[in-house]
Amino acid sequence: MTTPPTAAQLAGASWRTSTYSGPQNECVEVADFEGGSWVGVRDTKDRTRPGLTVPGPAWSALVNALNTGTL
Incomplete structure (x- = not known):
């Protein structure tokens, strides 16, 4: 895919969160x-x-960069 996904593709995506995420909905998918x-x-x-x-x-x-602390 040379172009970004469309809004429809984003809406139908299989989103996931980190296994470290808690139930507070304070994370990214x-x-x-x-x-x-x-x-x-x-x-x-x-x-x-x-x-x-x-x-x-x-x-x-x-x-x-986040994992290695270089950011």
């Missing part, structure tokens, strides 16, 4: 598109709002 070419991100406080999309490699770099 992510969804992969086309094998990770794009990643959707949304807030669990209001799942009716549209998610953001970022290129998969950029998402991986962000997660890596």
Whole structure:
């Protein structure tokens, strides 16, 4: 997928949260598109709002930077 997912694709995505997330709805959900070419991100406080999309490699770099403390 060379273009970001559409709003319809975001709405129909298989969203997931971290296993570390609690029941307070204070986390983000992510969804992969086309094998990770794009990643959707949304807030669990209001799942009716549209998610953001970022290129998969950029998402991986962000997660890596957070995990290694380099951000």
